[in-house]
Amino acid sequence: MAYRIDITDQIMTFTIDRPHIRNAVNSEVMEGLEQLALRANHEDIRVVVITASGDQAFCSGGDLSVFHELKTEQQAWPMLNRMGQALYAIKTLPVPVVALVNGTAVGGGCEIATACDYRLVRKHAKCGFIQGTLAITSGWGGGTYLFEALPHDAALKMLSDARAYSAEELLANGWASAIIEEDRDVDHFFASMKRVLPSVHRAYKAMALRKWQATNLKERVDQEIRQCAVLWAEPAHHMAVDGFLNKNKK
Numbered sequence: 001m002a003y004r005i006d007i008t009d010q011i012m013t014f015t016i017d018r019p020h021i022r023n024a025v026n027s028e029v030m031e032g033l034e035q036l037a038l039r040a041n042h043e044d045i046r047v048v049v050i051t052a053s054g055d056q057a058f059c060s061g062g063d064l065s066v067f068h069e070l071k072t073e074q075q076a077w078p079m080l081n082r083m084g085q086a087l088y089a090i091k092t093l094p095v096p097v098v099a100l101v102n103g104t105a106v107g108g109g110c111e112i113a114t115a116c117d118y119r120l121v122r123k124h125a126k127c128g129f130i131q132g133t134l135a136i137t138s139g140w141g142g143g144t145y146l147f148e149a150l151p152h153d154a155a156l157k158m159l160s161d162a163r164a165y166s167a168e169e170l171l172a173n174g175w176a177s178a179i180i181e182e183d184r185d186v187d188h189f190f191a192s193m194k195r196v197l198p199s200v201h202r203a204y205k206a207m208a209l210r211k212w213q214a215t216n217l218k219e220r221v222d223q224e225i226r227q228c229a230v231l232w233a234e235p236a237h238h239m240a241v242d243g244f245l246n247k248n249k250k
């Protein structure tokens with residue numbers, strides 16, 4: 001199984017479990033995220049946590065060994081759109097969603113974390129929207145969510161830099177909600193919030209949902225997905241992915 005869903009003390013935790021490939025997203029992980037969104041909408045939970053196995057990577061984005069088979073805009077769009085819809089469903093859950101970023105998060109991995117309400121980042125983790133180095137943009141809605149989460153200049157800079165930032169940089173630009181050095185730092189982050197009733201947390205999340213509805217968040221995500229599919233079909237993208245996949249074959 002490429003993922004796990006566990007519930008403890010009304011906390012629903014989703015764990016990507018492909019550490020050998022740096023927790024890259026394949027269609028099974030996508031199915032898991034769809035399941036997560038469905039269950040979290042209907043079950044009696046207080047919070048959702050998204051994390052991954054091991055301490056090397058949170059997620060290295062789409063599994064390029066699989067998705068590199070998609071060559072045209074028409075082939076790429078269904079994959080991008082499926083994941084984009086799953087992440088939108090997670091972003092708009094009625095409860096707070098936390099990314100526990102246990103290691104590197106790049107490309108689509110950074111998009112998953114950006115779709116969450118909070119990002120708790122392990123001190124050693126490096127995270128970035130490196131899609132520019134593959135001659136594409138973010139394509140799962142994460143770029144749109146970044147402009148919601150960060151001041152305009154910080155969001156545009158992070159997307160345009162196309163490099164992995166250190167945890168200190170991520171705290172400084174506002175992407176990281178907190179840096180986690182030891183497990184008790186997670187408890188510390190939630191200590192005050194735990195004293196507040198789940199109904200109050202849901203009510204605050206509903207305020208955010210009303211804002212996103214009023215500002216056509218869904219439509220903007222759909223446009224991001226379309227734009228990425230167009231760039232995906234360009235030779236520059238396919239050459240860059242060839243370069244990554246063949247890096248050890250020289």
Ligand SMILES: CC[C@@H](C(=O)O)C(=O)SCCNC(=O)CCNC(=O)[C@H](O)C(C)(C)COP(=O)(O)OP(=O)(O)OC[C@H]1O[C@@H](n2cnc3c(N)ncnc32)[C@H](O)[C@@H]1OP(=O)(O)O
Pocket residue numbers: 020021022024056057059060061062063064065066067104106107108109111130131134137138139140244245248
């Ligand atoms: C598809 C949607 C799009 C989006 O909308 O955003 C994307 O997500 S595009 C994908 C963007 N991601 C990448 O380009 C990341 C590629 N990976 C890396 O840069 C590095 O692997 C890493 C994440 C920085 C980790 O580096 P390191 O710890 O040195 O590990 P390795 O590089 O040796 O990786 C181990 C192993 O895993 C394979 N791998 C890693 N990431 C992917 C991936 N995204 N897809 C497929 N395979 C991946 C890597 O090739 C190694 O394999 P082996 O050499 O066979 O051991």
